[in-house]
Amino acid sequence: MDRMVSVNPADLSETAGPEATDPGTLAETVRSMRETQKAWASTSPKERAACVRRLRMLLSDRADDIALTIHRDTGKPRCECYSTEILSCTAMAKYCESLLRRFRFTEKVDQGPMSLMCMMLGRRSYIEHVPYGVIAVISSYNFPLAIPMTEALMAVSAGNAAIIKPSSDTPLTGALIEELFRQAGFPEGLVRTVNGRGVGSALAGAGADKIVFTGGTETGSAVMASASATVTPVILELGGKDAFVVLDDADLERAANCAVWSSFVNSGQVCVSTKRIYLQEGIAERFTEMFVSRVEALKQGNGWIDEEVSVGPMINGTELKRMEELCSMIEEEGGRFLTGGRRNDSLPGYYFLPTVVADLPEDSPLTDTEMFGPIVSLYTFGSDEEAADLVNDCCFALGGSVWTEDIARGRRLASRLHPGTVDVNNATYTFGLPATPWGGRHLSGIGTTHAEEGFRQMMHPHHVHVDGGRFKRDAWWMPYRGGGAEAMRGLNEAFFGRGRGKVSALRSFLRMCRPKRPPGFP
Ligand code: TXE
Secondary structure (H helix, E strand, O other), X not given: OOEEEEEOOOOOOEEEEEEOOOHHHHHHHHHHHHHHHHHHHOOOHHHHHHHHHHHXXXXXXXXXXXXXXXXXXXXXXXXXHHHHHHHHHHHHHHHHHHHHHHOOOEEEOOOHHHHHXXXXXXXXXXXXXXEOOEEEEEOOOOOOOHHHHHHHHHHHXXXXXXXXXXXXXXXXXXXXXXXXXXXXXXXXXXXXXXOOOOHHHHHHOOOOOEEEEEOOHHHHHHHHHHHHOOOOOEEEEOOOOEEEEEOOOOOHHHHHXXXXXXXXXXXXXXXXXXXXXXXXXXXXXXXXXXXXXXXXXXXXOOOOOOOOOOEOOOOOHHHHHHHHHHHHHHHHOOOEEEEOOOEXXXXXXXXXXXXXXXXXXXXXXXXXXXXXOOEEEEEEEOOHHHHHHHHHOOOEEOEEEEEOOOHHHHHHHHHHOOOOEXXXXXXXXXXXXXXXXXXXXXXXEEOOEOHHHHHHOOEEEEEEEEEOOOOOOOOOOOOOOOOHHHHHHHHHHHHHOOOOOHHHHHHHHHHHHOOOOOOOOO
16 A cells, blocks of 8 residues: 655655555454453453553653654644644643543432332342443644543543554654554554544454544544444534634733734644634724734744744645635635735645634624634624623634633633533633533534543443342232232332322332242242
């Protein structure tokens, strides 16, 4: 098979990558991984935590060569390779170790309103959280380490195997992930990376037990359709169009500083980067001045060789061209560029200037169009209620933020907003807080990765119900006989209705649990 090639978008240098995968081999690969996974699932949480810890140490010890690999794939500034990529993974690893110390993989069920009946009849239930088997992790180009690695860490900590399909734009980092898991002492073949054209769609139908997809909404929908043929569960981490709501009592300096980072980190190629800034009347003009002046002061270029660089390139020429197309659409819709609005021709590579747009009509179809690059639009609003309606009137609901000095006011507004994550006085960074859930609503996806919720979604709840066999039959078993319906009616009335006749209900219930000896039986 052909060898993958990675193009560094910061300087167009090329690096030979791993061999492409033959899509026809995927089903067999998944089958063989399932054998490895069965043995792995029988390891203790302590044994798994030891492997995770070794991986965390490796991520820290090899940080420099990992960062360089990420840069070669994405061209992102050096500091972002450490802050948004490696740190997210070491934090997740440490969180998985803590989960493996305290998570109860078998839980006794509190039967709630049925406790008395279960106690009388000698019954109890257990939930065993069991791994799915082989998890397919299909991932985007924008965080080639942080996204697949954190998802794979949750998967293997829960006892699964993980087959990773990175973006074709980031093959080096994908191959490095498999190497790191192997070097950390995970069983050979427990975490595999597959690459190449058509491999993503082939993997979606290769028999994995669950698919965790990160990418565009349209692609995610295709993955869901493919998985539906085999009723394979999916988690979809899809597109975003995050809002940044600045209330009239906000600390404008802090808000402007964050808005610059939140809008242009990774050159805006972040599902939760700020794309819509809503400014309350009264502070709109002042904030706009502060924000635009900060954006214009940003240095763009190759952030690996120049640490003063804040904004790197787009991932490839196609995405760069997409930004130009979007800017043409913005102009047609009446939008005005306060800065940027075109590619940065002064640099070799795929650079688009950080762009701030004003006057784009709120009812423009572009409000529901993801702009996965360094383009952010400014809007104004009157009341907090109006802000909530504007933020929620969008097909995406992944992340968002509210800025105010009145925390109670901020939390009230945050609680009304639809996105899966809403920050008060911060933005975009909670992917790096592994104990917090990650996921969106509407066209931003379904399911959760990260946090205990995401960990649980890497397993399915296996219910084991144990009956001590105290009676020879249950009151509702057949052969039905006289008094059975009455006993059930009385039970309902006594314990789930108005509470009348508990003693007689219990008596008739227990009588129904004793078998009536058929004629001729001793
Ligand atoms: O996505 P694509 P990209 C989103 C972000 C944006 C998109 C950008 O909002 O919308 O990702 O990433 C493979 N069946 N998020 O352009 O094109 C493809 O090879 C199966 C959201 O990479 O959808 C790649 O590996 N797989 C996220 C992966 O799917 C297929 C955070 C994604 O590709 C396929 C980061 C198919 N038919 C980015 N076609 C979040 N919400 O957390 C392609 N692929």
